[in-house]
Amino acid sequence: MEKMYRAGSGYAFVAVEIVLLALIVLGFISGNPIPAVVLILLFVFFAKGFIIVNPNESAVLVLFGDYRGTIKNNGFRWVNPFFIRKKISLRARNLDSEPIKVNDKIGNPVMIGVVLVWRVRETFKAAFDVNDFEHFVTIQTEAAIRKLAGLYPYDNFEDHEAEITLRSGGEEVNEELEREVAERVAIAGIEVMEARINYLAYAQEIAQAMLKRQQATAIVAARFKIVEGAVGMVEMALDELGKKGIVELDEEKKATMVSNLMVVLCGDKEATPVVNTGSIY
Template identity: 30%
Template sequence: MPVPEDPKDTERRKGPEGPAEPAAPGDGAGPRALVVRNRHDSIPMDLLFRGDTAELPKPTKTPGASAASVASSSASAQAGATKNTKKKRAHPDDRTAPVKDGRKPPAPPRPDRELAERRGPACSGWWALLVALLALGGAAWLIWSGGLVPARITDFLALPERPRNGLVAWQRAVVVGCGAVALFALGGLTRGRVGSAWTLSLFGRYRGSVRRTGLVWISPLMLRRRVDVRLRHWRSEPMTAVDAEGIELRVVVLVVWQVKDAARALLTVDDHQAYLREQVEAVTARVVSRLPADSFREPADDVPTLRDAEAVGDALGATLAAECRAVGIEVFSARPTRVEYAPEVAAAMQRRQLAAIDAKHRDTVLTSVLDAVDDTVRRLTERGLVTLDDYERKALVKDLTVAFYTARGSAVDTH
């Protein structure tokens, strides 16, 4: 049985679909939850203006359905929509969620697995040489059996004369085939050296690398590129950098490196040595900018500076190794051999350094003088050699301080 309502409210809320009824005051939809009813259906009004895509409950087709049950179904629909909205909301820590502009963050670059160095097709050159000799011997025997060898050669080699019958078609094909085999076998012979490797490619595709030494046979159809895989070192030119305080420096770095993956070193970049030089410059500028060149503050021992060559070298080596690993270069060490100020600021920084050294020296001398004065006055007083009041004690301390400080300063200047 429908809930009775005020006739004025009915007239004000009447629409094209029929009268609207308020929900019961005790249900979960609240006092503003309204229900639009017609002859066949009852639809909660708040669902007509929702922008949520949640599935709406089917309207009740019972004409006599109570407003309380319809309002409760509306409240449950709202709760379900809120739950679905919370499920669809991306977690702030989700790495796969798109960024503000709608694009996903770029993934870190990964080296192509096909460019990883692997063993290329090659064999010992002595086998190729043996095949070439056998092919040439077979072709020569067929030519001699057909009587096509000149008399001078047969006389020189002491071979019996053969009638000049010529070669039939299959013999000619065999001779041509033997010659092609000999050329193919001899054309692939090369010399492998210690500390170098061949990178092979066929029709633009990487086929493998060869690190064999001695006489080696590689298919002459493949394009061969040699790369040096020995342990090498490179000393950079003075590079411009700035320290943590923005002071311009000149840094020289010694890098010990080796080509670990010949395929990536040759095929990933145009010039792996130029790539290494550029990375050394970039990494040096980045690492040097983290620390000051010198510390003029006290205590200076607790402040890390660029004068700690071991710590700076470890940071340079680790960072450079991570940058060069993608191109097949293994960096064993990167040590700064010289860190100095730029010529424009060298004079000013030298004066600042001398002032800091002089201040530290004066502080050391003054500390030792004060210790000596304190010990002298204390010993004189404890042994009863003098009896001093406050005024006399201050005067004695002043005279002893001046005397000891003058003596220490003269001794230091003499040395």
Template identity: 30%
Template sequence: MSTTTSHTPEPEGPPEGPSRPARLIQNEATTEIPVHLLFRDDPDPAPVPVRPAVVSRRRGTGEQPRLRRPAPVKARPVPEVDPDLAERPARVLPGAAGVLAGAGGLAGCVAASWWAGVLPPAVLEALRLPAAVAGAGLGPAQWAAYTGAGALGLAGFGGLGRGATGRAWVLGLFGRYRGTVRRTGLLWVNPMLLRRRVDVRLRHWRSEPMPAADGKGVALRVVVLVVWRVRDTARAVLGVEDHETYLRECVEAALARVPVETPGASKGAVDVAADALTRMVVADAAPVGLEVFSVQPVRVEYAPEVAAAMHRRRIAALDAEQRASMLTSVVDSVEDTVTRLTMRGLVELDDYERKVLVRDLTVAFCSGRESTP
């Protein structure tokens, strides 16, 4: 008795239970994306931040990595000078105090000389002083008196100064800012302080021809007039090495960023460019204590390397404009002439005769316009 074993073939296809699909690429690593968050049934769902999936691919798969878009570069603001550096009034005394101190020191020197007995008889008679004690001489006490009186006189007369209108002094002691003097008249300032004179009047500066460009990138040479003044003397003197050079460089930087209208542009376009230049220079010069009122282009011309070509181009444009204007005038004159002749019944013209008359009138008017200087 033989037993036949029947082999039932397994069904082809995926199994009934849930299973994870096989990877198509063995070296691929992926991150699941929560797609169900994009298809919610809420009428007004709250925004859910979903981070984009980042797919990393290993070497040897032939896949190119995804490139991220670079972030836009923002313009950096002008750096602020030391915030603690600001103008403040300095401590000064009236000039009379210095004069009195200097006179006191001078009188002390004379008294020490009389005490030591070194004054000549003529000076004693002029000052009506009695004779000194005999044999006093120049001892330690007399030299101490000389030193004190001399120091007082030097401090008194050495600290005198004259403050003028529109001028200021920036005072410093051993590299430290000690204040600003804007007072006028005779003043006494500590002679140990370093004085730096600053012009605080309203000033104007006419620049030399500076490089610039118009809206199409054509090279220009621009001369600007800048009206400005020093508002904060401490920042203008101590914040930068030279505030006048800094202002000049600010104007050059603004001309490099703002397109300037070409020669012969309208007044409105020139005013727009001047306003833009003024705003930029004001923003750049304010941190160093400079107050700019206006930056006005006073002369605009083409750069030497493009001047000849732009001059020919401008002449050609003017010639074309003049020809177009003349042609428009001739056509209007011919039309008016033919219309008047026809409307008044002076001539009766068919199409051929009308064309001939228009041609002859056009040639005649054009010849007359060209011969007119």
């Protein structure tokens, strides 16, 4: 469990070092080199106790294998020279992961990359519960991505009942990613501030096929709208001709007119009209 260590002021021991330095000089001047050498050793020993803790930085202190506490108050400090000191930054850090290949819920290979914002919250866990907490965060983030991909399909083209997909899930998918990463890195005393998917695409081996499928789906949807509109226009044309009595059409002529109008309205290319200069009969 993390505990705070109250380190002494470094400036007070600077004064002690100045006194020792004066005594060393005095010893050599007075012809007493042996006490001066002892004072030099003491001067060097005290000097090893100085430590500077910058803002949003901490120092974990260990004495002969025993955890003695963590310094989080920034400033110029002095601690027991026998302490082993390990500095750990408390600043927020970014992890921009390289896209990795994973399988979505229905087995399609996709590429996913994430941006993770995190920081150390408990220095004891970060220093002693895992071997390398930075590498630990990277590996656990990758594991969380793999699990997240298995929960949702890439889109709902094949899984029509899926309400949330990786592509359209937005905040819900990101919240699930953040929760999953936070649970995994909690053992290392890491706080996850934000987790977001910043890259999402089909894997290269199926990207072309999926693009063609999406294009075909878009074409079918567009054709449906075109046909729906064309039927309405043909129906309106027949109704208007009947109401105004412009021309009398039997069922065969109506069928011919409907066929011609549907070809004109639904064709991919501009229609080329054929002008009939004789009787329509």
